[in-house]
Amino acid sequence: MKKRLLTVAIVAAMIASLAGCSNGDNKTNAKADTTTETTADTGKENEKDKDYVIGCVLISGTIQHCQLFKQGFEETCAANGAEAVVLDANYDPQVLISSINDLVAKGCDGIVVESCDANAPLAAIKEAANAGVVVAAADMYLDISEEDGTVISQTVSDNYSGGYECGEDVVKRADGKDFNVCIMELQTNTSAVDRVKGFQDAIEGHDNIKVLDIGTPNPENLEQKVAVCDAWVEKFDKIDAIFCYHDPAAIACVSSLKAAGRLENTFIYSVDGNEENLIAIKNGEVTGSAKQDPYKMAQASTEDIFTVLNGGAIDHDYLTKVPITYVDASNVDEFLK
Template sequence: MKISTKFALVCSTAMLGTAAFGEAHSSYTIGITQNNVGVDSYQTTYEQAFIAAAEENDAVEVVVLDAGGDVARQIAQMEDLIQQEVDAIIIWPTNGEAVIPAVRKASQADIPVIVTNSNIAEQGFDFVASFSGPDNITQGARSAEIMCDRFKAQGIEGEAQIVQISGQPGYTTAIERAKGFEDRLPEVCPDVTLVETQPGDWNREKSQQVMEAFLVKYDDIDGVYAGDDNMGVGALNAAKAAGRAGDITFVGATNFAVGYEAMAAGEYWGSIYQSPVDDAEAALQTAIDVLDGKDVPFLNYFDTPKITQDNMDEFTKPVF
């Protein structure tokens, strides 16, 4: 097994990419272009798990690339992988719409594309072999249920006001988690009011600043929904500094170690449990299954259950 993180033809087996996928191969070269490994610990752990999974498979060679959050760089990486004639490409999109032409180009070159973690926009689905990752809309919906159940337990479901800190604008995961939450909340708690949404860009420091502004603007905030725990803990830190954390229910949509620790401390109520290791291993296996000609669902989701202070003992602390 060989791993490359450079723009280079990693091995002679990359030439096998000229054959139609689904044919039996003795080995595959699979390229991956990631979103932004340095932006948070989830993506860092994902990359480590992906490389570890590839190292355990003697029939797989991988080219591991990172776009650094730059759409233009990711498109260039897609084109480079096409030129290398890899057997399959896994993409964690920096932008669900902007990468579609590059995904189409790979499809036209008979290179199957697997989208991982965050799907591309629907108009690009015809060029994708499979999506592997979480169901972000379901995650958002489950977060709304966690929030609503908490308000009902507190007896404030008829008057509660909440704010939302969403992820990076234009990023499919951010869009879908917000949609899942916003669609589900009025179904389960019709009298709860979402007063404002602002992006936190998956960044804890920015989310803390967003929450500071919310606290100045609104005297009454009963809940905060954040697109992940990294942002949620940023909001928690702002509320703690203002002396208002005890009055607010904090709910995230991907449980990070900092969120788990804050839950254990009784400061953060709940989130959605999602493993970057499962995410990475599922993406690699999906690519292999597609190349092997197996019947792979277009939307290949793995489960992401609810986690709250009430059931957190059933889950291990996240490693990211």
């Protein structure tokens, strides 16, 4: 227990020191559990009859990925002369649901939903659509079909490819030798499911690579992510690689392995491309991360809302997959500020 408390304290300090998202860079600065309103004059005559109010619910405003998503949403609203209202679900499906309801009550014309759960917000979204609110989903694919008619579009990363590229790197590094792998997953997150599936498909058929265990943090918080890796360290004498469904889990694994003195011999992979993970790649603590583009996801979803509000028709597929970029020591400097 003392070891686990120490490990959690270490990883909390790492994330706090590395994130740096609230210092010096106004473009990526966001706070959890806050409402942000932005209005801008584009300088152009607006053809719409009213000033729109557009809402957005974030997965968690404390992580850089969501801060960049928030930036993309707010700047797109500003470019369209609209008021932006941002709420933070902080990884909590119930807060997500209440946030959607709050945005409807505020009179929002449209809502961009960055969900932390694939199914939890569906009823709230349908109620919003029935009330005349235009809803677009981004970042996580929701279990709503185009035929349902409640969501105008879904914009996500190419999560499968992100996991697949990490798996390909494991195959290359194993080079035919026996390789033991652990996977951290999250079944309630469709993006995480796709990433893990891509990773598993990449290593499938390579008999030298053995998956020792697949673990899930429950509930999804820092302590449980560390606990999953701590359990692996205690159970398995040799872990060659760990694949995590997102960057915060990878940072948790770094801390756990550091505390056990086993980081040097373990390759760690994840999907996100957050700055703290890029720094960890630079420092040789994380092997690779498939970098997403949350700004573009938010921008595309928000533009879809304005298209519909202004009487237009969306001219692309219901599901848009935004490409990812695999980052490791060979190219990490290109992405660090």
